[in-house]
Amino acid sequence: MTYTERLRNVSVLGAGGKMGSGIVLLTALEMCDLSQKAENRELPFVLQAIDISHTALAGLMPYLQVQIQKVAEKNIVRLRQVYQDREDLIENSDIITQYIADVLNIVRPTTALEAAYESTMIFEAIVENMAVKTKVLSQINTNNLNSPWFFSNTSAIPIHELDEKAGLGGRILGFHFYNPPAVQKLVELISAKTTQSELLDFAGSYAKNLRKTMVPANDFAGFIGNGHFMRDFLYAKSEIERLQAEVSFAEAVYMINKVSQDFLLRPMGIFQLCDYVGLDVCQLILRVMSPYFSGENLHSPLLDELIAQGVRGGQFPDGSQKDGFFKYEKNRPSAIYDPKQKGYLSLADLQSRCDDSLGPLPTVFQPWKAVIALAAKDTFLQSYFGELQALNTLGAKLAKAYGLRSREIGLQLLSQGVAEKENDVNAVLTTGFYHAYGPINNYFSEVSK
Amino acid sequence: MKKMRRKVFMTAGYNTISMGTGRKEFHPKKARPGLEEYIKEAGQGTLKMIGGAQAVDEGVIGNFMAARFNHQGNLTAMIPVIDEGLRWKSCTRVEGACASGGLALLNGIKSVLAETAEVALTIGVEVQNTVKAVYGADILAGAGWYRGERKTGHAFFFPAKFSDRAGVYFEKFGRERTRRALARWYRNAIENARLCPSAQEYHNKSLDLEALALSEPNPRLFVEHLNFYDCSKVSDGAAAIAIVSESGLKRIGCSTKEAVEVLGWAQVQADLTVPVTEAFRLETTERAVQQALKMAGITSADLGTVEGHDCFTIAGIMSLEAIGLCKPGEGPDFVLAGNTSRQGSTPFNTSGGLIGWGHPTGATGVHQAVTIWEQLTGKAGDWKIDIASKRPYGLSVNMGGNDKTLVAIVYRQGQ
Numbered sequence: 116m117t118y119t120e121r122l123r124n125v126s127v128l129g130a131g132g133k134m135g136s137g138i139v140l141l142t143a144l145e146m147c148d149l150s151q152k153a154e155n156r157e158l159p160f161v162l163q164a165i166d167i168s169h170t171a172l173a174g175l176m177p178y179l180q181v182q183i184q185k186v187a188e189k190n191i192v193r194l195r196q197v198y199q200d201r202e203d204l205i206e207n208s209d210i211i212t213q214y215i216a217d218v219l220n221i222v223r224p225t226t227a228l229e230a231a232y233e234s235t236m237i238f239e240a241i242v243e244n245m246a247v248k249t250k251v252l253s254q255i256n257t258n259n260l261n262s263p264w265f266f267s268n269t270s271a272i273p274i275h276e277l278d279e280k281a282g283l284g285g286r287i288l289g290f291h292f293y294n295p296p297a298v299q300k301l302v303e304l305i306s307a308k309t310t311q312s313e314l315l316d317f318a319g320s321y322a323k324n325l326r327k328t329m330v331p332a333n334d335f336a337g338f339i340g341n342g343h344f345m346r347d348f349l350y351a352k353s354e355i356e357r358l359q360a361e362v363s364f365a366e367a368v369y370m371i372n373k374v375s376q377d378f379l380l381r382p383m384g385i386f387q388l389c390d391y392v393g394l395d396v397c398q399l400i401l402r403v404m405s406p407y408f409s410g411e412n413l414h415s416p417l418l419d420e421l422i423a424q425g426v427r428g429g430q431f432p433d434g435s436q437k438d439g440f441f442k443y444e445k446n447r448p449s450a451i452y453d454p455k456q457k458g459y460l461s462l463a464d465l466q467s468r469c470d471d472s473l474g475p476l477p478t479v480f481q482p483w484k485a486v487i488a489l490a491a492k493d494t495f496l497q498s499y500f501g502e503l504q505a506l507n508t509l510g511a512k513l514a515k516a517y518g519l520r521s522r523e524i525g526l527q528l529l530s531q532g533v534a535e536k537e538n539d540v541n542a543v544l545t546t547g548f549y550h551a552y553g554p555i556n557n558y559f560s561e562v563s564k
Numbered sequence: 565m566k567k568m569r570r571k572v573f574m575t576a577g578y579n580t581i582s583m584g585t586g587r588k589e590f591h592p593k594k595a596r597p598g599l600e601e602y603i604k605e606a607g608q609g610t611l612k613m614i615g616g617a618q619a620v621d622e623g624v625i626g627n628f629m630a631a632r633f634n635h636q637g638n639l640t641a642m643i644p645v646i647d648e649g650l651r652w653k654s655c656t657r658v659e660g661a662c663a664s665g666g667l668a669l670l671n672g673i674k675s676v677l678a679e680t681a682e683v684a685l686t687i688g689v690e691v692q693n694t695v696k697a698v699y700g701a702d703i704l705a706g707a708g709w710y711r712g713e714r715k716t717g718h719a720f721f722f723p724a725k726f727s728d729r730a731g732v733y734f735e736k737f738g739r740e741r742t743r744r745a746l747a748r749w750y751r752n753a754i755e756n757a758r759l760c761p762s763a764q765e766y767h768n769k770s771l772d773l774e775a776l777a778l779s780e781p782n783p784r785l786f787v788e789h790l791n792f793y794d795c796s797k798v799s800d801g802a803a804a805i806a807i808v809s810e811s812g813l814k815r816i817g818c819s820t821k822e823a824v825e826v827l828g829w830a831q832v833q834a835d836l837t838v839p840v841t842e843a844f845r846l847e848t849t850e851r852a853v854q855q856a857l858k859m860a861g862i863t864s865a866d867l868g869t870v871e872g873h874d875c876f877t878i879a880g881i882m883s884l885e886a887i888g889l890c891k892p893g894e895g896p897d898f899v900l901a902g903n904t905s906r907q908g909s910t911p912f913n914t915s916g917g918l919i920g921w922g923h924p925t926g927a928t929g930v931h932q933a934v935t936i937w938e939q940l941t942g943k944a945g946d947w948k949i950d951i952a953s954k955r956p957y958g959l960s961v962n963m964g965g966n967d968k969t970l971v972a973i974v975y976r977q978g979q
Contacts, residue, residue, distance in 0.1 A: 191698050192786070195719050205710075206702040207699060207701060207719050
């Protein structure tokens with residue numbers, strides 16, 4: 116079966132979710148491009164967008180509409196060529212409207228899992244639960260006579276276990292998009308020992324056509340991305356517990372968040388990142404990972420407590436941020452949740468006090484956005500962290516310890532065999548998490564000497 | 565027309581801000597002023613300097629595509645929006661693509677010559693940021709031949725027309741030297757705009773302008789031979805000026821020294837449906853400028869300053885050759901030698917031109933006249949240049965479409 120034949124009938128499971136909708140978008144665009152090639156014009160291309168929720172599917176279609184329009188606007192030069200034989204399509208606006216219709220025409224939203232029984236390619240982006248995934252994949256596999264391939268978007272569950280439990284015979288691969296798939300360049304590729312090599316070839320072509328950067332991770336729960344993120348979060352959590360001897364919970368959250376963002380030049384602080392991913396999703400990932408790393412305590416009672424109080428984070432369908440550790444106004448943190456008071460405390464009341472305690476940033480500081488755009492980024496980082504190292508403020512101490520721990524986690528991923536190379540760890544953090552530098556670096560190690 | 569049958573002056577020029585990307589106030593998702601506000605601001609700016617609406621006999625407004633950008637036609641009836649005193653007066657709207665402003669000036673001039681007006685309030689306006697650039701490109705493509713060219717044309721229709729011209733020019737006269745001159749043109753434009761608070765690039769803080777402008781074009785996303793810096797931006801703005809006779813000057817209490825006199829003008833029309841044959845030159849521009857200079861009785865060597873139509877940097881370079889300031893193919897050397905900079909022999913586009921000040925299409929022709937008036941009467945602010953007494957003339961060149969509709973006007977300070 117050729118690449119094109121494989122993509123003639125595709126199903127995306129969990130199509131109404133945050134990750135699923137992005138996978139539907141990218142795959143439908145790729146399928147539309149294939150369908151517009153001269154040799155394919157008469158062939159039907161079908162993408163079954165399957166979700167258990169009608170509400171989620173209702174949100175999918177407007178999302179696709181808006182995103183396809185953006186893609187069409189950006190690619191208008193090429194699209195004018197694609198539609199050059201259509202005499203009725205003259206202006207850019209005519210062509211963009213037609214392209215949106217053509218892509219949407221491929222997508223069939225449905226709540227019926229049976230729709231996947233005819234597909235040759237299944238993308239799975241459903242809940243991070245081994246039992247649910249196993250049941251759904253196995254049901255499709257039993258009823259589908261095409262021996263379909265399964266690409267799982269799991270960010271934590273080992274692929275070989277899914278393969279064994281669902282009886283897929285090696286027709287499965289971990290193809291982990293980052294959030295949001297339409298924007299994020301990174302894909303983690305997880306191949307189980309049993310994975311058939313043809314799937315890897317296909318994944319290479321598919322990622323290339325989607326202009327994604329594929330980084331291989333070994334088949335250990337959490338892979339590279341969440342392997343780092345979860346441990347990073349647990350360290351941050353332990354730091355707020357430690358700080359609480361001196362300051363309140365909200366102040367500790369503020370300080371560690373600021374240290375992990377501003378002092379360490381990251382795009383967002385660690386607790387803001389948890390809000391972005393969703394506290395409930397973090398909890399699920401920890402639950403999945405925990406049994407595989409029995410020597411580590413991969414569990415957060417704090418997350419459990421917050422979730423029990425209804426604090427979940429995540430995003431609204433329009434992409435705006437839901438409240439979590441922070442309350443958000445115009446997508447910016449404005450208050451911090453206090454589990455004891457079961458409510459939010461205004462940032463304004465504690466910010467300047469905490470900033471004073473942390474002390475100033477290094478004088479050469481530039482915000483993350485400016486740093487990643489620097490032509491001489493490495494030189495800047497050397498001088499920035501050189502200055503940070505010399506500072507003896509609370510903020511600098513916390514930052515140095517945080518940077519060291521992040522490095523330790525990176526090295527742990529190598530020693531555990533999750534990643535093959537230092538570069539793969541660093542690539543996941545810089546590409547998937549937009550860090551200005553990888554965790555395995557010398558900026559902090561020198562501190563320990 | 566060989567000779568002016570009576571003297572015609574321009575005075576009391578006013579430019580609004582040219583709004584769009586680059587201005588600090590601009591945010592694509594925030595509400596902005598519309599046509600009415602721009603027309604009102606510019607018109608009132610001029611009325612304030614000439615003693616109010618009662619001094620005005622006629623109104624003329626130049627605009628290209630309000631019908632599509634703003635879903636608004638009948639702009640003639642927008643003139644009384646400026647002031648109640650303009651209600652019931654004679655008003656006209658003219659359109660000639662990006663030369664709409666120039667055509668408005670000519671209508672004002674002709675009204676004064678025909679003695680139907682002693683004072684004609686002349687306005688140009690365009691509000692284009694109502695749509696994204698990719699759709700704006702469709703609207704602006706209306707300056708080309710829709711039935712004959714649009715389907716086969718590029719997504720970015722006009723940038724591609726001038727990119728094609730640049731390609732031909734590169735081939736004939738050399739790419740490397742020309743690209744360096746285009747980059748210098750960009751730098752001059754931005755440096756001038758930084759002096760003029762109403763310019764769209766007034767807030768531009770980029771350090772190495774020429775290096776930026778030398779970025780290689782990306783035909784996958786844009787056009788083959790030009791980059792974004794080679795193009796004027798999408799702008800909202802308006803400009804107004806009073807066109808008056810000698811008795812009009814008396815009526816509004818303005819001395820001749822505070823006005824510029826129109827010494828020559830030309831409006832030359834090419835056929836929209838006939839393809840350009842010699843893409844390396846601007847033939848219609850050449851014809852218009854030569855006619856206007858001839859009517860004024862001067863040569864290009866007498867020009868103290870020029871407002872040229874640099875909708876694209878390559879159009880700026882080619883206009884030097886069309887004006888006769890240098891020979892065909894020598895435009896790049898002329899620019900690289902510094903002649904068109906504000907300290908040069910013939911300062912061009914002293915408030916930034918279309919690249920630097922902005923290009924609210926229907927307003928551009930009027931904005932050019934306002935800038936010339938400011939320079940020749942000493943009213944320019946920080947962007948003021950020294951006008952040599954031996955070369956006291958100004959020239960404005962306003963182009964509609966791909967060198968199709970041309971207006972050239974020669975000015976001198978009133979004596």
